[in-house]
Amino acid sequence: MTQLEELLSDWIPRQRWFAGKGKPIETVTVRTEHPLVSGDPGLSVLVVEIGQRGSVSRYQVLLGLRPAGTLREELAHAAIGVCRLGGAPRTVYDASHDPELTSLLLDRLSAADGCGAGAHPPAEGGGPRPPVRFRRLPEAAVSTGHRSLVLKGEQSNTSLVYGEDYVLKSFRRLWPGLNPDLELTAALAESPYVARPYAWIETDVSDGERSVPTTLAMLQEYMRSATDGWVLAATSVRDLYANPGLSPADAGGDFAGEAERLGAATAAVHRALARELPTDVLSPGALRELAGSMLGRLRRATAEVPELQPYGGVLRGAYEALARVDEPLPIQRVHGDYHLGQVVRTDAGWVLLDFEGEPAAPVEERRRPSSPLRDVAGMLRSFDYAARYQLVGSSSAPELAPTARAWAQRNRDAFSAGYAFGGGVDPEKHQTVLRAFEYDKAVYEVLYEAHNRPSWLRIPLDSIAALAA
Structure with a gap:
């Protein structure tokens, strides 16, 4: 087990969204790590596999990285620990709480190509698809420059509110495939009875036989008066x-x-x-x-x-x-x-x-x-x-x-x-x-x-x- 995996084995069970409470953890494996931002601070998407009593479940961690000793006081509660990454000691933390990094997610979603939920357009130039993909529904414009805030009280996911316009729901426990929340909300996009969907983030997760496009997060209208x-x-x-x-x-x-x-x-x-x-x-x-x-x-x-x-x-x-x-x-x-x-x-x-x-x-x-x-x-x-x-x-x-x-x-x-x-x-x-x-x-x-x-x-x-x- 790597240093990072050891830190995650202690941190993940203490999170509200961890579904395996009460059962001993046998293995913790960072199955994939996809850097989104390099440098200091850095940002990566992790898919972490947790083994418990013979079964394996997957979780998404939005990992922030900063030089050891430089984590701002207001982010101390999000700290996971300190480990050596790239030869130097780095503080790793839950980047969902870092508006400096989460603003970049909104920037990427705003600049994404428009397509239908579940559609997978080829990468530019015919090459392989990027490991983490930012998608936007057709005709859905996304503005930028909003500061994010983590909503409190959620049990199974983590939602970020951007200003008074958007909410980005990150699905913590991952199952291979298109998340029904995105699928059904997109089908109901014209309905006055749902919060309007705008965009989503996806990656590929193995279902045991093949890699399946899997929803990491979805961006919707924030119902501020609700x-x-x-x-x-x-x-x-x-x-x-x-x-x-x-x-x-x-x-x-x-x-x-x-x-x-x-x-x-x-x-x-x-x-x-x-x-x-x-x-x-x-x-x-x-x-x-x-x-x-x-x-x-x-x-x-x-x-x-x-x-x-x-x-x-x-x-x-x-x-x-x-x-x-x-x-x-x-x-x-x-x-x-x-x-x-x-x-x-x-x-x-x-x-x-x-x-x-x-x-x-x-x-x-x-x-x-x-x-x-x-x-x-x-x-x-x-x-x-x-x-x-x-x-x-x-x-x-x-x-x-x-x-x-x-x-x-x-x-x-x-x-x-x-x-x-x-x-x-x-x-x-x-x-x-x-x-x-x-x-x-x-x-x-x-x-x-x-x-x-x-x-x-x-x-x-x-x-x-x-x-x-």
Whole structure:
């Protein structure tokens, strides 16, 4: 292991975006290092492979390099360590936090040739493609001269805001191929319900057999006037809990109108995706296979989380009902990880973000078509979370539990009505499919909470009980 790899083996596990927490690291290998800027400071893109329990995952590191002892104080928190590179000791650090270097990324994107997402024009002169490529969507102009700032709070990626115009999302965990976030956002570029895409950065990553163009980062419009959907919903719940004698409809912070508008916006995005990208149907046989995969997840989850066992009969019944559906189920490209934290409210209305799906799943899996009801189920589960999470550890939880259920149900109904009004399939008329997707999501949540936030485990368990009532 090189000096740099030793430093990375200590630094990467401590980052929020590292997905392998809790498992011992066996190997750390810098698989590729692509210099973007030489000199002092220097800038390179690293693809780092982490071996854990026989599996290997890849991560992107934007590596800054400066002579040892010269790192500015405001960058001290981004330091990885000091090692010898090129014969001299250099301080290496996370360059995402260095506006002097990240401004160069914006310059390159502004000067890039225009092409469609997923297109790979030949290099000038017919030679090999550069190892790191800067691409821009046709007709998308990118201005320069903006200072970058790292957004706080992200779990799986790192986003840089440039002034008040752009946000550059760097995908930390890399899977070979075109990232669905870029693919779907580019397909929805004319939609008022997404942040406009402008450009992206890519490199080649091996899928075991060949090198595959892989998305490193994408540049989008920065929604500077936006408010996070989770924050808005949580504020509504908080207002209601402050006046527990009121019904959700009578509380000053009633969220139902926004939930209905969000449902309509979701339906509009699903309709646009069905127009722009291929669609298909699941046969009754394929539905039985889908139900079987849900049953398999339930078995694994019950083995790991004994608290799920009392609900096993209800869950199995929902999946078995899905297996008996004898009509084909339309499928298409969907968001794939849809919840209140993936939407923002702007002055003009709701905007959907982060179409990459579940970052822990391979890109090929995330690009598979699914029923739009999967996204609907994800948002319905999010309303339950928004209603219940503020009661975790509260002495008022028993008293406020009926209020939480009433708030969640009111907003679930409003979202479903808005979705149907906006041209989506009517959730009320497809309860068997919707219930199976929602239970499957709740089982996933049970596993997540058991492993990461045990004090929140009652949220999905109580939701399963309420759905079964």
